[in-house]
Amino acid sequence: MEFSILLIVVVSLVAVGLHFLLRDRFQTYTAVNCGHTTQKSGVVYIFGRKCFGKIPKNEDGTVDYCLDCLANMSIRCAWCGKPILIGDPVTLYTPKDPDYKPDWGNYAVYSQDPLRMVGCLHCSPDAALDRAGFWVPPGEVKRVLSPIEECLASNDGASITGNVFDSGEAIPFEE
Ligand SMILES: [Zn+2]
Ligand SMILES: [Zn+2]
Numbered sequence: 001m002e003f004s005i006l007l008i009v010v011v012s013l014v015a016v017g018l019h020f021l022l023r024d025r026f027q028t029y030t031a032v033n034c035g036h037t038t039q040k041s042g043v044v045y046i047f048g049r050k051c052f053g054k055i056p057k058n059e060d061g062t063v064d065y066c067l068d069c070l071a072n073m074s075i076r077c078a079w080c081g082k083p084i085l086i087g088d089p090v091t092l093y094t095p096k097d098p099d100y101k102p103d104w105g106n107y108a109v110y111s112q113d114p115l116r117m118v119g120c121l122h123c124s125p126d127a128a129l130d131r132a133g134f135w136v137p138p139g140e141v142k143r144v145l146s147p148i149e150e151c152l153a154s155n156d157g158a159s160i161t162g163n164v165f166d167s168g169e170a171i172p173f174e175e
Pocket of ligand 1: 031034035036065066067068069070
């Protein structure tokens with residue numbers, strides 16, 4: 001008798017646990033901005049490469065874009081051609097040659113005068129210090145102070161730069 005009650009309790013607990021696990025795994029959302037039905041995470045194709053994507057959830061539990069739309073907002077670095085995904089940190093270098101044009105498409109120009117192009121943080125060893133923003137929906141640069149700009153802006157000339165990949169630690173900057 002007591003054993004069967006214990007069994008029922010254990011089975012119920014396992015069922016509740018599975019329910020929460022599976023709900024998070026398979027629950028679908030209707031993205032607020034694009035209107036597509038999407039899972040929170042899953043496989044996407046970015047320039048033909050298979051990637052695992054995860055959608056950042058809003059505070060109220062909604063999502064702005066579906067996995068495919070977020071994947072389609074990816075661009076390629078203007079200097080090395082590597083993919084730049086939504087949420088990635090970027091540089092905004094000016095090419096030495098004013099007529100510079102990458103051999104591939106899908107790169108992004110941040111400004112025409114002066115000409116500044118969106119690049120990734122992988123193609124030069126100094127790029128992390130020049131991180132100037134983040135690539136955000138619907139496919140634009142959210143400008144933040146670069147670590148060097150943060151240093152120049154601080155009163156005592158010192159700057160504590162945390163993780164350059166963390167947009168939460170970056171200082172927003174309007175141009
Ligand atoms: Zn969509
Ligand atoms: Zn690059």
